[in-house]
Each structure stands twice: as structure tokens, then as C-alpha cells.
Amino acid sequence: MQQESARRSNRDRTEATRADLVAAARKLFTEKSYAETGTPEIVTAAGVTRGALYHHFADKQALFAAVVEQEAQAVAQEIDRASPPSLEARDALIAGSDAYLAAMRVPGRTRLLLLDGPAVLGRAAMDAIDDRHGNRSLREGLVAAMRANRMTRLPAEALTALLASAFDRAALAIEAGASAEDYRAVLMALIDGLSPGRPQAPGPARTR
Amino acid sequence: MQQESARRSNRDRTEATRADLVAAARKLFTEKSYAETGTPEIVTAAGVTRGALYHHFADKQALFAAVVEQEAQAVAQEIDRASPPSLEARDALIAGSDAYLAAMRVPGRTRLLLLDGPAVLGRAAMDAIDDRHGNRSLREGLVAAMRANRMTRLPAEALTALLASAFDRAALAIEAGASAEDYRAVLMALIDGLSPGRPQAPGPARTR
DNA sequence: ATTAACATACAGGCTGCATGTATGCAACAG
DNA sequence: CTGTTGCATACATGCAGCCTGTATGTTAAT
Known part of the structure; x- marks a missing residue:
């Protein structure tokens, strides 16, 4: 069990955040449709904010x-x-x-x-x-x-x-x-x- | 060339308005996509208001x-x-x-x-x-x-x-x-x- | 007079961006 | 080797604009 708020390299942070976002989006996009899934819902499920989403993805x-x-x-x-x-x-x-x-x-x-x-x-x-x-x-x-x-x-x-x-x-x-x-x-x-x-x-x- | 603001039966009005809306929507939906076409644009092209659209179509x-x-x-x-x-x-x-x-x-x-x-x-x-x-x-x-x-x-x-x-x-x-x-x-x-x-x-x- | 056919105004939500902040990171000084 | 300094990266927050659907008001048909 590694410490949650321990220091992570920037590379690791990016990788983890991107993976969380894609995983959360995948779950919602398969449960509902693309149009019915909003970015607020995705970032909540991923445990980040919309700022993170738009930092890693163009849209x-x-x-x-x-x-x-x-x-x-x-x-x-x-x-x-x-x-x-x-x-x-x-x-x-x-x-x-x-x-x-x-x-x-x-x-x-x-x-x-x-x-x-x-x-x-x-x-x-x-x-x-x-x-x-x-x-x-x-x-x-x-x-x-x-x-x-x-x-x-x-x-x-x-x-x-x-x-x-x-x-x-x-x-x-x-x-x-x-x-x-x-x-x-x-x-x-x-x-x-x-x-x-x-x-x-x-x-x-x-x-x- | 019939008079534009002449009296029309309700049936004719409905038919004409629906046809105008469908025609305008067809043009825009084929030029762009469904998601990229907004209802304000459609009703403007059809020469009516959004009220007419939502009167004739559920959504x-x-x-x-x-x-x-x-x-x-x-x-x-x-x-x-x-x-x-x-x-x-x-x-x-x-x-x-x-x-x-x-x-x-x-x-x-x-x-x-x-x-x-x-x-x-x-x-x-x-x-x-x-x-x-x-x-x-x-x-x-x-x-x-x-x-x-x-x-x-x-x-x-x-x-x-x-x-x-x-x-x-x-x-x-x-x-x-x-x-x-x-x-x-x-x-x-x-x-x-x-x-x-x-x-x-x-x-x-x-x-x- | 009642109903249908609209027009107008409003509420809620969503997207994308702009700005602000904290953290990692690299280089250099000592 | 260590501490500091400067910059880039990784976010969080707030804002502007747009869009959809609905509720209310008004005019014309029946």
C-alpha cells in the first residue's frame, strides 16, 4: 500500500490521470452514449476536475x-x-x-x-x-x-x-x-x- | 403567385410549416452533422421560430x-x-x-x-x-x-x-x-x- | 368561445477557455 | 553534495457563450 499523497514524478502523474480519465470515460460512454455523457460526470467519476481533462485532451x-x-x-x-x-x-x-x-x-x-x-x-x-x-x-x-x-x-x-x-x-x-x-x-x-x-x-x- | 399573408386553413399551415422545417433541417443536417446543427439555425433557415419547431416536434x-x-x-x-x-x-x-x-x-x-x-x-x-x-x-x-x-x-x-x-x-x-x-x-x-x-x-x- | 399555431422569455446545463496556483524539475552557486 | 533559483508542467476555479426544452403569452382559425 503506497502512500496516496506521496510525491510522484510528473510522468507518473500524467500517466495515472490520463488512465483514470480514459477508464471513467469508457465506463460512462459504454453505459450511456457519447452525447448523453457530460464532461462534469466524467471528471467526477475519475476523481479529477475538468481542468485536468482539458489539460490532457484537446476536447x-x-x-x-x-x-x-x-x-x-x-x-x-x-x-x-x-x-x-x-x-x-x-x-x-x-x-x-x-x-x-x-x-x-x-x-x-x-x-x-x-x-x-x-x-x-x-x-x-x-x-x-x-x-x-x-x-x-x-x-x-x-x-x-x-x-x-x-x-x-x-x-x-x-x-x-x-x-x-x-x-x-x-x-x-x-x-x-x-x-x-x-x-x-x-x-x-x-x-x-x-x-x-x-x-x-x-x-x-x-x-x- | 398566391398572396403570402392570405388566410390559410390550419391544416395547410401545419403542413407547410412542417415541410419548411424538414426541408431546412435536411439541408443543414446534410451539409453539417446532426450535432453541429442547432435548432436556432434550423428555424432561421425555415423562416419560423423555435416555438413553431417545438410545437410540431417533440424535440x-x-x-x-x-x-x-x-x-x-x-x-x-x-x-x-x-x-x-x-x-x-x-x-x-x-x-x-x-x-x-x-x-x-x-x-x-x-x-x-x-x-x-x-x-x-x-x-x-x-x-x-x-x-x-x-x-x-x-x-x-x-x-x-x-x-x-x-x-x-x-x-x-x-x-x-x-x-x-x-x-x-x-x-x-x-x-x-x-x-x-x-x-x-x-x-x-x-x-x-x-x-x-x-x-x-x-x-x-x-x-x- | 374554444382550440390550434405559433412567438417570446426563461431556466438549466454543458463546452471550451482563461486565469490562478502548486508542484516537479533542471541548472547553477556555493 | 546541497541549497536555491527559475521555468515548465499539472492541475483547479471561474467565466462566457451557446444550446435545448419548457412555460407563458398572443394571434388566428373553427
């Missing part, structure tokens, strides 16, 4: 960006852990898909990353964040599959973006209460449809 | 919902005009796809319908709006294709949502300056991948 949006970045990284980490490079191309894609859907079940993550994120930061900024984290592995997996002739050759950029958006939408639907099996089945069908050799997967395909 | 969000509804209907109308029921299943899907991408090129529509809409109204409310307008025809087209055995049987709800989200993302990317041909090619590949009989489309498939 409320910059704090939000820091939260999104951290959360996107957490999701990417869970995916990477679930799909090691030892797996074969298609298996890695499937494992990564399931890991993504599982990661997005953390409450509030879909709103943070899929609703508020694009609206507040813009699609371009969100693309940059995604490319730094989650989308990178997806894209590498797709390129690898295409190189191995396991998949129809298509523009990698576009294919990555469109598949990623389908995953995003699946995560939103599942959180809203839709059938996870249905959405998973469609996602797999979309992926398998891109394999030239395999006409269709023999999985359970009900029309409901 | 700023309700006015936004009206704008989104109108814009979604306009998009759906353009799609329906481009894909008459006379076309065969797959041709209708392709024609509708191109019409959608063309309709979404109207400046500001992507932000209104794809970024601010879901964030402000929530994904559930946006789903309801989409189902009333655009997604209905897409879903009917997909079900028709599946019934005719031109497409792998999959849960219609999920398939519609995921394909629609891919289209949305393509519209966003194209507006951001990405290659429309690339995204169109991937969309077509995704659709054709769902047809059991057709292993792959012979179109131009570069990897870039």
Missing part, C-alpha cells in the same frame, strides 16, 4: 478517440489470441470471426465502436483506427487465402471493408437479440461463397 | 427522425424505379444495387442515413425505418431468388441485413474516394457466391 472528442482506440485494440487482441498463424487460412478466418463476435458482446462495445465511433469521429478516422488494429489481421487473412487460391481474387481493400461491415452488423443484430446462429450461418456462407472450388457448405441452412 | 431528435424517414423513402423510390418486377431475380438485384449506390451519391446522404442516423436514433429505430423502405425490396428480391433455387437458402432476415450493411459500407467508401468499380466487383462477387450453380463470375477480378 471531449479527443478523449472519446482515446477510449475508442483502447477498445479497438482490446478487441483486436482477443481476435489475435483466438486465431494464431498456425491455423490454415479458412480455419483462421472462422476462428477470428467467432472471436470477434464474442468480443463484441461486452456491453456497450457495439455502440462505442459501431455507432458513436463513426458518427463522432467520422468514417475516415474510424477506418484509420480499424486498420491499425482489427482490420489488419482480417485483411492479411483474406490476402493469404487469395494467394493460396482458396479464394476468388478480388480487390483486397474493398473485400476487407465489406466483410468487416457485415461482421459489424452481425454483432449489432446479435446484441439486439437476433439469432446468433442465423447470422453466423450467413457470414460463413458469404465467406465460403468466395471459394471457387466449394460450391456450398453443407452446414444447417434453414430459411426460418 | 430535435424527432425532427431528425422525420428528415431521415423522408430521405430513406427517397432512396427507396429511386431503387424501385430502377428495378421493376419485370426483371429476373438476379438482374433485379444488380439493377437495384447500382441504383442504391447512385442514390447514395447525393451529398450528405451517407452521413445522414449511415452515420448520424444509427447513432442518434439507435440501430433498432433505423432498422424499422429501413424495413419500411429500402430493405423491403432487397429482402423480397433475395427471398424470390432463394425460392427459385437461384440462391443458397439462408435465413432471410440475417442475409438481408448483412448484404444491406455491405452496400452501406460500399456507399461510404465510394463517397470517401475509393474505387467504385472495386467495391461493385466485390459486392457482385458476394452475391454471386451465394448462387449454388455459378462457381464464379467471369468479370474483371484484379487483386490491385
Whole structure:
């Protein structure tokens, strides 16, 4: 138990305050929405004042960006852990898909990353964040599959973006209460449809 | 040219004022964003006061919902005009796809319908709006294709949502300056991948 | 005369900034 | 090596402007 009001180096103070602010903001931004969360509430939860917030972040949006970045990284980490490079191309894609859907079940993550994120930061900024984290592995997996002739050759950029958006939408639907099996089945069908050799997967395909 | 301050029935006044407000809000919400547009600015552009706005709409969000509804209907109308029921299943899907991408090129529509809409109204409310307008025809087209055995049987709800989200993302990317041909090619590949009989489309498939 | 359609005025809250203060830190003097 | 001096960093507090939603007043329709 270290002394609370002991002397701390400036570096430590900055790091701690920033971490407290991001943690408090993350909690509130996932419980409520970006618009419904005010900076007074955030700083109270973090145990600092608004002066500290505006000293470390340019504005409320910059704090939000820091939260999104951290959360996107957490999701990417869970995916990477679930799909090691030892797996074969298609298996890695499937494992990564399931890991993504599982990661997005953390409450509030879909709103943070899929609703508020694009609206507040813009699609371009969100693309940059995604490319730094989650989308990178997806894209590498797709390129690898295409190189191995396991998949129809298509523009990698576009294919990555469109598949990623389908995953995003699946995560939103599942959180809203839709059938996870249905959405998973469609996602797999979309992926398998891109394999030239395999006409269709023999999985359970009900029309409901 | 009718007299401006002539007597108007209450019904006409309401209709005209609501239309003016929605039109002014549409213009500003597409030029800027929902958050950056204030109600004072909207009512000034519409030539009324804030009292009129809050008389006709519960709050700023309700006015936004009206704008989104109108814009979604306009998009759906353009799609329906481009894909008459006379076309065969797959041709209708392709024609509708191109019409959608063309309709979404109207400046500001992507932000209104794809970024601010879901964030402000929530994904559930946006789903309801989409189902009333655009997604209905897409879903009917997909079900028709599946019934005719031109497409792998999959849960219609999920398939519609995921394909629609891919289209949305393509519209966003194209507006951001990405290659429309690339995204169109991937969309077509995704659709054709769902047809059991057709292993792959012979179109131009570069990897870039 | 009653109600609908507004206009005006007001209260509360929030964001961003500007100013004030205390603490860490680096260099130099002794 | 130590104490002091000067500056930068890390905050806290107070203020100005704006915005949203509501309550009240006024005019026109029915």
C-alpha cells in the first residue's frame, strides 16, 4: 500500500490521470452514449476536475478517440489470441470471426465502436483506427487465402471493408437479440461463397 | 403567385410549416452533422421560430427522425424505379444495387442515413425505418431468388441485413474516394457466391 | 368561445477557455 | 553534495457563450 499523497514524478502523474480519465470515460460512454455523457460526470467519476481533462485532451472528442482506440485494440487482441498463424487460412478466418463476435458482446462495445465511433469521429478516422488494429489481421487473412487460391481474387481493400461491415452488423443484430446462429450461418456462407472450388457448405441452412 | 399573408386553413399551415422545417433541417443536417446543427439555425433557415419547431416536434431528435424517414423513402423510390418486377431475380438485384449506390451519391446522404442516423436514433429505430423502405425490396428480391433455387437458402432476415450493411459500407467508401468499380466487383462477387450453380463470375477480378 | 399555431422569455446545463496556483524539475552557486 | 533559483508542467476555479426544452403569452382559425 503506497502512500496516496506521496510525491510522484510528473510522468507518473500524467500517466495515472490520463488512465483514470480514459477508464471513467469508457465506463460512462459504454453505459450511456457519447452525447448523453457530460464532461462534469466524467471528471467526477475519475476523481479529477475538468481542468485536468482539458489539460490532457484537446476536447471531449479527443478523449472519446482515446477510449475508442483502447477498445479497438482490446478487441483486436482477443481476435489475435483466438486465431494464431498456425491455423490454415479458412480455419483462421472462422476462428477470428467467432472471436470477434464474442468480443463484441461486452456491453456497450457495439455502440462505442459501431455507432458513436463513426458518427463522432467520422468514417475516415474510424477506418484509420480499424486498420491499425482489427482490420489488419482480417485483411492479411483474406490476402493469404487469395494467394493460396482458396479464394476468388478480388480487390483486397474493398473485400476487407465489406466483410468487416457485415461482421459489424452481425454483432449489432446479435446484441439486439437476433439469432446468433442465423447470422453466423450467413457470414460463413458469404465467406465460403468466395471459394471457387466449394460450391456450398453443407452446414444447417434453414430459411426460418 | 398566391398572396403570402392570405388566410390559410390550419391544416395547410401545419403542413407547410412542417415541410419548411424538414426541408431546412435536411439541408443543414446534410451539409453539417446532426450535432453541429442547432435548432436556432434550423428555424432561421425555415423562416419560423423555435416555438413553431417545438410545437410540431417533440424535440430535435424527432425532427431528425422525420428528415431521415423522408430521405430513406427517397432512396427507396429511386431503387424501385430502377428495378421493376419485370426483371429476373438476379438482374433485379444488380439493377437495384447500382441504383442504391447512385442514390447514395447525393451529398450528405451517407452521413445522414449511415452515420448520424444509427447513432442518434439507435440501430433498432433505423432498422424499422429501413424495413419500411429500402430493405423491403432487397429482402423480397433475395427471398424470390432463394425460392427459385437461384440462391443458397439462408435465413432471410440475417442475409438481408448483412448484404444491406455491405452496400452501406460500399456507399461510404465510394463517397470517401475509393474505387467504385472495386467495391461493385466485390459486392457482385458476394452475391454471386451465394448462387449454388455459378462457381464464379467471369468479370474483371484484379487483386490491385 | 374554444382550440390550434405559433412567438417570446426563461431556466438549466454543458463546452471550451482563461486565469490562478502548486508542484516537479533542471541548472547553477556555493 | 546541497541549497536555491527559475521555468515548465499539472492541475483547479471561474467565466462566457451557446444550446435545448419548457412555460407563458398572443394571434388566428373553427
